[in-house]
Amino acid sequence: MEINQIMSAIFLIAVLALILPSFLSTNKKLKQFVGNLSIWTIIVLVIIVVIYLIR
Numbered sequence: 001m002e003i004n005q006i007m008s009a010i011f012l013i014a015v016l017a018l019i020l021p022s023f024l025s026t027n028k029k030l031k032q033f034v035g036n037l038s039i040w041t042i043i044v045l046v047i048i049v050v051i052y053l054i055r
Contacts, residue, residue, distance in 0.1 A: 023036070023040075
């Protein structure tokens, strides 16, 4: 793996560690949790596709 890929993975894990506690505490209901999780999944997938297309 290149250093850029390692740093990207570290940054992604760091952002996840910062966001996850508040994300879980604000999503008490299962329906709200699934909705917000799907929105975040779409956002991450769009970012991955854009990065892949730029390379």
